[in-house]
Amino acid sequence: MLELRALHKRMGARCLADGLSLKVDAGETVALLGASGSGKSTLLRMVAGLEPLDAGQVLFAGEDVTRQPPEKRRFALIFQDFALFPHLDVQENVCFGLVEQGWPKRLARTEAQAMLATVGLHGLEHRRVWTLSGGEQQRVALARALVTRPRLMLLDEPFSALDAELRSAMQDEFRQRLADAGIPALLVTHDPAEAARMAGRVVRLEGGRMRPV
Incomplete structure (x- = not known):
């Protein structure tokens, strides 16, 4: 489904991607390990379309999306700080992406309520997100990502x-x-233990290249 072809990226003297290639199949989770500063998060941002490539291609389902803006790719990115909107309640956080896609707010709220029930947060729709526990906030982030039916999930140290x-x-x-x-x-x-627990395949980013673990 996802294919990275010969990605190249430098930041100053650092080489973050040196002909980097990778495939991720439907339903597969690939974990990416690497030292701090090795370019792991930058790679996610390149896949998401938030960081330009120096060279190479990002393909999804055979389509070249390298020059597509992030909103056209329909990829979801979840960060370690959850990136929830503190001024919005739980329901409005979850339906935000649908409204941005052009859904009528009433339908977006209905869809958000159903997704919140799916992740075990029924009844918390009108709570402010900063009043929730860490686990509940993480479920809100998951619901917000899943409700838009993303084609790909990008997880940056989410736990x-x-x-x-x-x-x-x-x-x-x-x-x-x-x-x-x-x-x-x-x-x-x-965390190698997290990688082993969540992923069917683990690779390490070293010197801008992927190496199997």
């Missing part, structure tokens, strides 16, 4: 702020929901 027990539970939940939906995912993590 690092959670305690060990909750982190394990959320890793299992994310893995199962992505597999059930058939959504390919690229996971950036510094």
